[in-house]
Amino acid sequence: MLALSAGLLLEGSSQMRASLSWVTHSSQVLRAAHSARNHLQHAESGQRGFALTHNPEFAESIDAEIAGARGAANDLVALTTDNPAQNARAVQIRSLLMQRSDAVNEISRLARAGDFTGAEAAIASGRGRNLMLLVDARVSDLLNEERALSHQRIAAVERRLSFIRWLVALGTPITVITIAIMSVALIRRIRTPVEAMMTVMGQLGAGDRTARIDSDMASSEFQRLASGYNAMAEELQAAVADQAQSQEHLHKANLELSHNARVLRERGEVIELLGGMAHRMQAARTDEELAAIIRVFVPRVLPEIPGALYAHNNSRNLLVPIAAWGGLQVDSAGFAPDQCWALRRGQSHFVVEPGSDIVCAHVGDETHHYHCEPLLAGGEVIGVLYLKGVVGAESRFRLTVLAENIASALVNHRLQRGLREQTIRDPLTGLFNRRYMEETLALEISRASRSGSPLSLVMCDVDHFKRFNDDFGHEAGDAVLQAVAAEMRSRFREGDVVCRFGGEEFTVIAPGTTAAVLLDRVEGARQAIAELNVQQGGRTLGSMTMSFGIASWEDDMERDGSTLIKAADAALYRAKREGRDRVVVDGRAEAAA
Template sequence: MFSSLTARIAAFGMLVMIALVALIWMLVDASTQTRDSFRWVTHSADVIETMDDALAALREAESGQRGFVLTRNASFADPADARIVAAHDAMARLTRLTADNPTQNMRARELSSLIERRIGLLRGTLAQARRGDFDQARASIAAGGGRDLMTMVSLRADSFLAEERALRVTRIDAADRRLTWVRQLALVGGPLFALLICAMSLLLIWGIRRPAGHIRRAMTALGQGDRSARVTGMMGSQEFAQLADGYNAMADHLQAALADQGRSEQELKAAHGALLRNSDTLRERGEVIELLGGMAHRMQAARTDDELAQVIGVFVPRVLPGIAGGLYAHNNSRNLLVPVAGWGGYVPQADGFAPDQCWALRRGQAHFVAEHGGDIVCSHVDPDAIYHCEPLLAGGEVIGTLYLEGVVEDEHRFRLTVMAENISSALVNHRLQRGLREQTIRDPLTGLFNRRYMEEALAIEIARSRRSGIPLSVVMCDVDHFKRFNDEFGHDAGDTVLQSVAAEMRSRFRDGDIVCRYGGEEFTIIAPGTTAQALSARVELLRKGITEIVLRQGGRALGSTSMSFGIATWDDAMARDGSTLLQAADAALYRAKRSGRNRIILDTPEADDDAIDLIPAPAPAQASVR
């Protein structure tokens, strides 16, 4: 049917592609339907959980109401109010969740109406009790109206939940059926697709090997001296027929060329010389590629800017011998090219230069001055300089430039091009690695180191302290009455407080100190080379600074805050993983809380009962010391 081998291969490829696309489409369609089914199962679970939350909140509100009315203890009233709000919010969310199901949505609205009536009774009783009319409040409870409403709520809720659970079971069954279909499709479609490929491949192989055998036998005979050997027989395809014709024509020309052997030998010698020259060029390029490969591997493995600069400073003079220069890369804001490395005696400009000062960066291609007056001189170069600027590109974007003193000869252009590509790739990879590492060790809210990094750093600092004998101290601290900000102003206000405190902590400690967010409103500071007594002076400045912070969120004033601190110094009796040291600092923090907050306690024998307390604070009014 197809006289052309190319047409056969194209037809085979088209058939395989159609089969593959069909299989992929069926798998994607089945997986999409399965995903939708599981999404609806999750939706039903969310509806059931929200209904349970609403009922639980309403019952807890009833308990708080009765506790307040019966005991006259006002501490029961606030939780009851909170649970009433939670029940109201849960029912509002339930109404939204069931908007896709008219029947369930109607039931949800009926339940919401009953619960709102019950909430109205609860709030009325609580209001009577708060006015001191406890007898009337107890009479309202004894009247039984709330109990009847709760009975109706429970009955309606049971009906609602039963319907939703049945719906969830139906959806789970649908998801299981679709998963079974996906599995069957993969088990049957995959082998069928493989059989199709094997069958078509065998046909193509047979169509290639038969004519290739005819050609091979003719070539073998010619190689053994039979200059009359020609390709005969059916080729089976246009391409092999053309190849056979070409071979036969070549044999004819070869037979004719033997008559002029002398001229052919000269031509062969000339071709041999060209091959030798090309071989030398290829060998030189191979050596350069091997050298650049070693350079690329080391640049990819570099973890710091200094290591990257060392690799570049060692390998670039070997790739471009006798040419001094430097590497500049964009800073984070991309408004300046900053020096990365220099070699061959060239000292890069410490302050860098603006991108528009380099013509290579403006044009997006190499810019060089091979002789005085030969071209425009870049503003960042001496006016009399002979130089070459090579832009570094990655993904079509300019990320830096190579500055080379002198002229880059034509035979070195290949080296320069490949080296620029390797350095560009290494710079992009280095920035990505640095960004990823920052994301894994930083707390996203405060910008401080996270707990995981703190634990690793503490173990390293303890090992260093054991070897060198230098002291190591740890500060555990947290924000006093932090819950008040969340309760009064919301969690966004709490985040504002944590960010303000974190900024103050960063400004008060040295570069060698490690400031971390331990969790919630609690922070940890690792201070190498200092004792608890010496560290307390700096911590006292921090404590004062925090009390002076004026906390604002948008245009809203949040007031002021304070922090309590516990300081401990490591000794050889403590665990090497830092757990004992953290426990000692936390115990000191606990004593600071118990002592009235807004103070510093040192974990030392002589300071067990003495706190650095420059701001008097009242005795704690609650059982919790946080």
């Protein structure tokens, strides 16, 4: 009955909602039709007023009103697509409205052009009035039809509301009476077995473990419940006999669970700590940042155990120290991989007491207990984690996860450094590339501007470089560029930034140096390059010369370095014009010197 009533109510409400939706739809159609006619009438009034009074204020709203009328007509067509007859009327209204709006536009155009006589003649022709009468007639037909539809839909809503009221008025009392009758019958059928069960439960609660339900429950459900209760009482009686043993087992299980929970909590804390450490190590850009992260986090993961992290230097085949903690002093020279048994064996190596195992050569005789954990990746030695102390069984998990995180971070750090070198180095000469030069120059200009220190820039290129490519081939040209790059790298200070600007052109950024001081250094590089005799493929390429231009930073130059580069480039071209194989200083730099 409830399902039937609910279904009828849902159906009635759904139909009523649909009817209300159609009523709302009719109101939208009525509103769109009124809006289209009103906008057109306002536009026509503005056009007549402008044409007759010659007052331009009447024409200000014509375009907006016509646009509003056309938009409303389009909305009317869209809203009546569900009713073919009304849609046909709406399409006809839109067509007539478009014709009338075009006529209004034409009269408005004549008036705006100053042809008020033509505008008045067009108005007097009566064609616009006839079109407007047609529009009014078609709109009235549509409105009358839509109002009739709206009245029908409202009547349908009222009928459905009346149906819902009668359904609620009759269905609710019938449902309530039926539920009451069923409830009384159910209560009577439940009361007897429940009272019998309550009596037996009271006996069991009072301590009588032999109390059982023997009476007829008069119901299969209650009979199963009584059987279940009797089985439970039997099991309870057996459980009481074994209570002491069960409590002991429970106590042991509780202790084990507490231990496991503590271990899991500690491991969770370690994993969270190592996650923060790994995140920071992945973001580290320099060896100093990586060492600082290691010194902060490793003592927190393995407290009270001093140690050091060594990374493998491939070029020197040495394990060099990156960071140490806990007051441990390490030799900065490092040690060879074969001096550590952990690296030899590829697994952990530790000594817990004198004579318990072989001592690594890098540890020395004074240490009687230590732990070496190799850091490997893909079978390649990444480094080793040296701990001066005994790592207990409860800390092995910490050490294993720590070693994995550090190894991963070292591999990532090595890859990042390699990628960084590839992005800032010219692959042919090994010098810094133009992108790095522009970034460094902007940075050095900022420093020089803040501190007031001098900053100079050298632009240079190989004289007649094209002949090497033409006479000997591009490989010979590459050999010349490599020889020049090597010589320039050796002739300038460590703080100077030597770059390949592009092609055969090179750039040197000299922080803290004036053009006068830099002149001798550049002159020495020029003479050394002039004395080079490049060999390539068993043949001598001959001597070469270079031209140099020097400029110094001034406060009125652009901060991005473009002005300084142009000044040095101008000095270079001056050296070219004066005969090449020479050094020319920019005029402002000479005056400052």
